[in-house]
Amino acid sequence: MALSGLDIYKLLPKTNCRQCGLATCLAFAMQLAKKVLPIDKCPFVSQEAKRTLEAQAMPPIKLITLGSGELKFDIGNETVMYRHEEKFRNPAAVGFIIDDHQSNATIEGQLKKINQLKFERVGQELSVNLVCLKQNKDAQRFLEATKLLLKNTALPIMLMSADLAALKQAAAESREAKPLLYSATRENFSQIAAIAKEFQLPLVVTSPDIEQLGQLTEELNALGVKDLILDTGSKTVADKIWDL
CATH class of the missing domain: 1.10.15.40 (Electron transport complex subunit B, putative Fe-S cluster)
Incomplete structure (x- = not known):
């Protein structure tokens, strides 16, 4: 209060x-x-x-900047926890997931459409704010696909991989673009925290349990990783609201 x-x-x-x-x-x-x-x-x-x-x-919701350059995107930095207290300043990001198992030509075509996509909602023109690269093949392909994203879009990117060696390679390649790393869990949080800290990158923290998510956040803060985005996983809208 x-x-x-x-x-x-x-x-x-x-x-x-x-x-x-x-x-x-x-x-x-x-x-x-x-x-x-x-x-x-x-x-x-x-x-x-x-x-x-x-x-x-300090705002109750920390400012996190995704990406770098003209298309960087701010989330958080809200001065209130609930919208009825005032209003939220920064909108949620709109993003697409691209899978690294696809061919280079397919990925390039998807990125071209994403870069150009704009749509109207309630009188506002919205566009894409984030491109997420998901690893489904080996570390070398994930690195190649990361380079492809860097070459074909100026949008902020998120790197999604359970292979921490592959994630570190991709993070090193894209560090100037300030990618978002996905994700810290109870099993890997200390190792992925080291990657985020080395390259000074924001990190997603995931857990289906809200109390464990809070504990993980505290432990990551203690390790020196402060730029965190919390994720309770894939749930219905009602369940997400219940988490809050």
Whole structure:
């Protein structure tokens, strides 16, 4: 729950020095609660209070940037957990899965259509935000298909593979494009975390159990991997909402 102006006031030095530009510390606290002013405006706030207020100011849903360049796509960075509290700022991504067992010509044809695809929904023009490459053949083919994606689309990509050696090869090849890695599980989380950390890439965490998903997230954070997207697996819309 967000701190109120009075909660914040209790953390301030209460000197009414006016160096923040306001007449009283209480007035400054009220502006902090509204997120109008940063805590750095107060020169006398304690480090402990500063840490508390900075942590409070962080959005409950972290910003994750997929891809690089002009077509990079932001998700998260929401200031509220529920839409009725305000509104969500960044829309969900629209993506397609491409299988690496297909021929180069087939993949190139699919990418051409994906790059050009636009459609209208409720007065908004939508386009594709993400291309997912799924491994079904060997590591060499997965690497070749990764290079094919990099050559034929500027869209953000996601690399989907249970073969961590193949995933690492593809991640190294595409690191400049900042691909999303799929996925960390209870069985492989420490190994895939090392790949994500080495190349500074975002990572999907999967578990059908919401409590285990939370535990995995904490363990990955402890390993230094912070850019995480949570996935409870393929479920009905009703079951997905129940997870939330």
